[in-house]
Amino acid sequence: MIPSVAPAPADQAVPATAVQPKSGAKAAMTRFGSHRLFTSPGGVAGLVWLAALMAASLTAPLWLPFKTEDQDFTAVLSGPTAAHWLGTDELGRDILSRTFAAAAGTLGTSMITVIVGVGLGTILAMVAAAGGDRTDAIISRATEIMMSLPGTVIILAVIGAVGTNIPVVMAILGVLISAGIFRVILGQAKSLQSQLYVDAAKVDGVSPLGISIRHVLPGLTNTIVVQCALIFAVGMLIQAGLAFIGFGPPIPEPSWGGMIQGASQHVYDAPWLMVPTGAVLALTVLAANAVGNALGKAPNTTASHLPSAAARRQRMKSVKAAVGATASAPIPSQVVSAKGLLSVRNLSVGVDHGVRLVTDISFDVEPGTVLGLVGESGCGKTMTALSLLGLLPSGVSVAGGQILWNGTNLAASTDKDMEGIRGREIALISQEPMRALDPMFTVGYQLTAAIRRLRKVGKSEARKEAFSLLEKVGIVDAQRILKTYPHQISGGMAQRVAIALALSGRPRLLVADEPTTALDVTVQAEILSLLRALVKDTGMSVVMVTHDLGVVADICDQVAVMYAGQVVENGKTAAVLDNPRHPYTLALLAADPHTNAAEDMPERLATISGQVPQPKDWPTGCRFAARCQFAGSACTVPIPLLPSGASDGLVRCVKADELAVEGLEWVATEVPTHRLLEIVEKDLA
Amino acid sequence: MALFITKRLLMALATVLVVAVLAFLLVHAMPGSPGAVSLGAGASQDAIDAVNQRLGWNDPLLAQFFRWLGDAVQGNLGVSLIDGRSVSADLANRLPVTAALAAGATVLSAVLGIGLGVTAAVRGGVVDRAIGGFVGLLVALPAFWIGVIFVYLFAVQASVFPATGYVPFEVSPQDWAMSLALPVLTLAVGGAAFIARQTRASMLEALQQEHIRTLRATATPTWKILYVHALRYASLPIVAGIALQFIGLFGGSVIAEQLFAMPGLGQAVQTSVSTHDAPAVQGVVVIATVVVVAVNLVLELATKFLDPKLRAS
Numbered sequence: 002m003i004p005s006v007a008p009a010p011a012d013q014a015v016p017a018t019a020v021q022p023k024s025g026a027k028a029a030m031t032r033f034g035s036h037r038l039f040t041s042p043g044g045v046a047g048l049v050w051l052a053a054l055m056a057a058s059l060t061a062p063l064w065l066p067f068k069t070e071d072q073d074f075t076a077v078l079s080g081p082t083a084a085h086w087l088g089t090d091e092l093g094r095d096i097l098s099r100t101f102a103a104a105a106g107t108l109g110t111s112m113i114t115v116i117v118g119v120g121l122g123t124i125l126a127m128v129a130a131a132g133g134d135r136t137d138a139i140i141s142r143a144t145e146i147m148m149s150l151p152g153t154v155i156i157l158a159v160i161g162a163v164g165t166n167i168p169v170v171m172a173i174l175g176v177l178i179s180a181g182i183f184r185v186i187l188g189q190a191k192s193l194q195s196q197l198y199v200d201a202a203k204v205d206g207v208s209p210l211g212i213s214i215r216h217v218l219p220g221l222t223n224t225i226v227v228q229c230a231l232i233f234a235v236g237m238l239i240q241a242g243l244a245f246i247g248f249g250p251p252i253p254e255p256s257w258g259g260m261i262q263g264a265s266q267h268v269y270d271a272p273w274l275m276v277p278t279g280a281v282l283a284l285t286v287l288a289a290n291a292v293g294n295a296l297g298k299a300p301n302t303t304a305s306h307l308p309s310a311a312a313r314r315q316r317m318k319s320v321k322a323a324v325g326a327t328a329s330a331p332i333p334s335q336v337v338s339a340k341g342l343l344s345v346r347n348l349s350v351g352v353d354h355g356v357r358l359v360t361d362i363s364f365d366v367e368p369g370t371v372l373g374l375v376g377e378s379g380c381g382k383t384m385t386a387l388s389l390l391g392l393l394p395s396g397v398s399v400a401g402g403q404i405l406w407n408g409t410n411l412a413a414s415t416d417k418d419m420e421g422i423r424g425r426e427i428a429l430i431s432q433e434p435m436r437a438l439d440p441m442f443t444v445g446y447q448l449t450a451a452i453r454r455l456r457k458v459g460k461s462e463a464r465k466e467a468f469s470l471l472e473k474v475g476i477v478d479a480q481r482i483l484k485t486y487p488h489q490i491s492g493g494m495a496q497r498v499a500i501a502l503a504l505s506g507r508p509r510l511l512v513a514d515e516p517t518t519a520l521d522v523t524v525q526a527e528i529l530s531l532l533r534a535l536v537k538d539t540g541m542s543v544v545m546v547t548h549d550l551g552v553v554a555d556i557c558d559q560v561a562v563m564y565a566g567q568v569v570e571n572g573k574t575a576a577v578l579d580n581p582r583h584p585y586t587l588a589l590l591a592a593d594p595h596t597n598a599a600e601d602m603p604e605r606l607a608t609i610s611g612q613v614p615q616p617k618d619w620p621t622g623c624r625f626a627a628r629c630q631f632a633g634s635a636c637t638v639p640i641p642l643l644p645s646g647a648s649d650g651l652v653r654c655v656k657a658d659e660l661a662v663e664g665l666e667w668v669a670t671e672v673p674t675h676r677l678l679e680i681v682e683k684d685l686a
Numbered sequence: 687m688a689l690f691i692t693k694r695l696l697m698a699l700a701t702v703l704v705v706a707v708l709a710f711l712l713v714h715a716m717p718g719s720p721g722a723v724s725l726g727a728g729a730s731q732d733a734i735d736a737v738n739q740r741l742g743w744n745d746p747l748l749a750q751f752f753r754w755l756g757d758a759v760q761g762n763l764g765v766s767l768i769d770g771r772s773v774s775a776d777l778a779n780r781l782p783v784t785a786a787l788a789a790g791a792t793v794l795s796a797v798l799g800i801g802l803g804v805t806a807a808v809r810g811g812v813v814d815r816a817i818g819g820f821v822g823l824l825v826a827l828p829a830f831w832i833g834v835i836f837v838y839l840f841a842v843q844a845s846v847f848p849a850t851g852y853v854p855f856e857v858s859p860q861d862w863a864m865s866l867a868l869p870v871l872t873l874a875v876g877g878a879a880f881i882a883r884q885t886r887a888s889m890l891e892a893l894q895q896e897h898i899r900t901l902r903a904t905a906t907p908t909w910k911i912l913y914v915h916a917l918r919y920a921s922l923p924i925v926a927g928i929a930l931q932f933i934g935l936f937g938g939s940v941i942a943e944q945l946f947a948m949p950g951l952g953q954a955v956q957t958s959v960s961t962h963d964a965p966a967v968q969g970v971v972v973i974a975t976v977v978v979v980a981v982n983l984v985l986e987l988a989t990k991f992l993d994p995k996l997r998a999s
Contacts, residue, residue, distance in 0.1 A: 142697070145697065146697070146700065146701045146704060148930070148933075149698075149701055149933065149978060149979055149982050150701070150705060150978070151974040151975055151978045152933070152937055153937030153938065153940050154937060154951075154955050154970065154975075155708070157956065157959045157967075158708075158709060158712045158959065158971050159712060160959055161712065161716050161958075161962065162712040162716050163715070164717070234826070241828055242828060242829070242941055245828075245830045245941065245944075246830075246940065246956055247956070247960070248959075258830075261828070261830060261831055261834070262830075265830070265834040265837075265945070268834055268837060268838045272838055272842075275831070279827070279828070282831070283823075283826045283828070283831070284826075286826040286827075286828075287822070287823070290822065290825065291822075294822075304894070305890065305893040305894055306894060306895070306896065306899040307893045307902065307908070307911055307916070308810075309808060309809060309810025309814070310808055310809045310813075311809060311810040311812070311814075312810060312811075390902075390903055392899055392902055392903060420905045420907070423902065423903050423905045424903060424904040424905040429900070429903035431896065431899065431900065436895065436896040436897060437900045439897040439900070439901065439915055439919070440994065441915070441918045441919055441994060442918075450906075451904040451906075454905060454906065486995070488994070502900065502904060503904075505904065506904065506905070
């Protein structure tokens, strides 16, 4: 009967990362999440119901048509009538009057559980978070014991000792529940306690108590309020349950549980009685839960990697519509059907019914070559790469253009069609090898399952193939690695396994999304040379997403520099790196410590001031203009991608020719004054 | 792993001990001495004193506790003050009823809850919202109210199941199952709602993991991603949720047993508390704790076994 209150399921819970407390009245409102409460219809309805019920109950003696003990023997067990709106019970007492008269007591005593439970749970959590590992361990053990108790039985034993003293019983219930609250709040309290500003406060000599109250508690407010609402509901249910089994307020006094108990005795001859008595309790519990859920709804920040069935149906429909539309229009004649040729034409990727993340991108990848997509974070490289496999996160989709693979437009393919392409023709390796492998299955299982599926071979053959694939990617003790789980191997090893997995279907194109970023420098070099060898041996092509120009120089034949969802410059790697034409490329090169030889290493590396603008803030003119050292009035109109003059390269800059002629370089700017002094001093010396 | 199991066993033992002390103290705080309770109103003070003397009620608390503990370890929980029956024997008769009830309700709520939760997470859209609303309603409806409605629907309106009463398995397995149907269903509703929420949240979290993308990139069929890989990943929090639910359901049997007149532990708690039958209250609290703690221990070990990281270490 005591519902388990923790750990709360994620949809009613707790933002995992702590929010830095803000000051000011408006910020306080935000912290309480009241804006969320008032924008949620359920939350508003819940709040209104609770407030109305409370007001009605407290003023009950003034307006109720009957006293709670008034017995009307002319109308015993009646249904709703003009005199008794909700009917009467077996003694002819008015249900409406009794229901409202009982409300204040029920709500009030449930608050005792809330105050004791949430209060104690919060204090315990803050003490555990502030007190270090030992305190934490002791409190955690104690609460674990409390949570594994049969709470109802304990509560009944308490009733045996103290009698049906509802406030005391509800307080004891709060103590039992506090263990669950502690669990919910502890994680957040810990993360707040480990914030840098808390460390700073400690250094400043603020007492642990001061830190807890001033810095930790404010960040917990929203969670606490959510828990209060949910525990309030739990308290009401349990209180009603106790009254139902005869441990409620003394007899003539009305209580919701007692009324349901009375009604249950007459379910044979007056089933109507169950309706009003149950409804008022259920509605009140629903109201409290609605308030809690409205406050606690954490925005879903991470998108699912598998669209829901509803989303897939939606996509199927839109693809069919698009296919229907193109069927009537002539298919563009630029379709080339060379084997293993990827040709992306005017590709746009956008949030569904929202901003574009990638606009009008075009590039080709010839068989056996490597194309680098390079740029800062937030330029749309990964979205471009994922669109090639139809693996955009849910809520993001191709908004225009074509992805031609051997003449087929993948952008207009259904998920079913893409299943035939993925793994077999186009494969993916991603940035975090540890997270790319399923932690629940062994390396051997994951590899053999993929090989069996993609090569249609038997179990034993797949096992042999898995072994030889691991050897091919440079794993020496392949037999042992096959038996391990992903968490048992190193990052570099995991990336080799991920590459082996990608190779299991003998793909013609490998999409590599920053495959070396998460790895140590020495491991990076090994993985790159492995990829280079694979390209040479298998003749597959690679689309390499990276922000590292060193990687581009190392392995790419072609490069496309991306900025804010556009290609700003592309061409042969050597041509682009040796003779950059776009200011952004210039800037990236100037900011890269590896591209400068040791002897002509500048005093300080150049930086690119500011950051990549958010997709919603992209200007109609040159998107780099705001950060460009060479920007002028000509940069405010849309800039086309034009031949750069260097071989077959293209560049998107009105000043490209001017820059090339004058041989301008991206310079290090905004040197802080103390650094300037140092430089001057050095020059003088 | 061995260390882990030892630690957990010690924790379980500590839990039972804490509850034993707690129960002992609570029972001693009950109004009325054992003599007064067992002889009833109208007994002479001398007679009451004699009974109290015989039961050792006036001995130091510590001595009484250890005497009780010593007996309890040997399986003797004393005799009822009301009818003089052995508490151990009585509880041994009652335990199978509550165990069947709680186990049935846990299994049923797990099946329903996982089914609903997975469907909501996988289907998304309207189906997800509909299930969400339904589950929200189930959470708000008290079990005892639902139970009465079930009686009305399935026993009064359509005589499918018996309204109340319990038939032991030995008497008739079929009637046994029929007599359990409504109480189990009643208890399972709330549990299913809780597990459905937990499952939906865990499934959605599993689908946000990056390895799901790898699986799609290697053309893993959708059903396999959902029901092998994502469900496997989500199984850890789901089983943990089921373990928590069992505690709640075991307690919830107090109400179900009262409602359906089932001779289980819950009924024993209710009557012994009402009659101030101290040894019975103490015994049933401890036995209920032992069962709950033991089941939790098993489920917790199952959770750990499901996690390769912990299994390997």
